[in-house]
Amino acid sequence: QVQLVESGGGLVKPGGSLRLSCAASGFSFNDYYMSWIRQAPGKGLEWVSYITSSGSSIYYADSVKGRFTISRDDAKNSLYLQMNSLRAEDTAVYYCARRGKGQSFDYWGQGTLVTVSS
């Protein structure tokens, strides 16, 4: 069965960095586009970044452009999000998600919490 497991979250000071990982299993990871989506405490869902199966195309939300970098390692069936210059407003649960039919997201991980606070 499809599984996505995020890790790497934690408490970091404003201006700091963090690298999130998402380990995928149960499907051919290299065939799928992947994304990061976040949810601030008590708030709605916000798309963060997206990477195509080949990694040739990458997209970012304006709120993270220039600070976050998405990448993938198909040999390790893993998706990553390097987060730099973190701000308090980046505090959220970060989910990795697999692109499904259309431009939907058909499988999501359980999420990892990132807290940016001094």
Next chain:
Amino acid sequence: SYVLTQPPSVSVAPGQTARITCGGNNIGSKSVHWYQQKPGQAPVLVVYDDSDRPSGIPERFSGSNSGNTATLTISRVEAGDEADYYCQVWDSSSDYWVFGGGTKLTVL
């Protein structure tokens, strides 16, 4: 950027029909996807491409999309349907994946 508007809350009695709307400029020209999120859990896709259901999603969940409004309809509502529901589209003009603000469904 493209904006999706959902009512903050919808309430319905068990056994009745719940309708959750998602408004956007000419949203009928886009494919709309719907997610269910229960407290402390990750979102689950319940409808994709306006009206298709992933395997394992009950037939009670259906969707429609026309003009400026997409609608998620939940028939014969059960207590277990109580959750937050989010609509989502891909805005091809900006390569942005957009979510609505979410609707909290309360089963009375």
